[in-house]
Amino acid sequence: MEGYERASRVYTAEAASGLQWMGPFPNLHDAQMWVNKIIRTSWWKKHCPRVVKVLCEYRPDKVWHRAPSISEAGVGRVRFAAGGLCQGVALHELAHFIAWSERQDHGSEFVRAEHALYKQVMGEGIAGILKVSFVEWGVWPSD
Numbered sequence: 001m002e003g004y005e006r007a008s009r010v011y012t013a014e015a016a017s018g019l020q021w022m023g024p025f026p027n028l029h030d031a032q033m034w035v036n037k038i039i040r041t042s043w044w045k046k047h048c049p050r051v052v053k054v055l056c057e058y059r060p061d062k063v064w065h066r067a068p069s070i071s072e073a074g075v076g077r078v079r080f081a082a083g084g085l086c087q088g089v090a091l092h093e094l095a096h097f098i099a100w101s102e103r104q105d106h107g108s109e110f111v112r113a114e115h116a117l118y119k120q121v122m123g124e125g126i127a128g129i130l131k132v133s134f135v136e137w138g139v140w141p142s143d
Contacts, residue, residue, distance in 0.1 A: 114130070
């Protein structure tokens with residue numbers, strides 16, 4: 001399973017888990033403060049040393065979240081689209097930094113990274129819900 005089909009299944013698994021739109025932020029400032037807490041942890045520094053700062057942007061005129069980016073200085077950008085200013089979307093986008101690739105795909109490394117990030121930030125129980133959904137939708141790595 002490659003490309004669009006795999007990404008679609010990852011998105012569907014997140015939605016089916018009920019976690020995709022979890023934890024709405026009232027504003028961009030609160031989203032930024034929440035993300036800052038995550039990237040200041042020793043866990044983040046160990047798993048994603050290439051990203052030392054993340055800037056959150058909100059694009060209410062967009063329907064799709066734009067792929068995250070990283071500058072040479074280690075500054076990541078997460079761009080939230082309309083309706084997506086929430087913890088679930090933030091964790092998905094942050095997982096892209098951990099499993100960084102030029103293609104920004106949703107392969108095995110990404111799925112593992114997102115699960116690990118959920119486990120670290122939200123706890124074992126919530127991460128377990130996500131993993132069950134990944135397994136059910138056929139995107140959990142078999143290796």
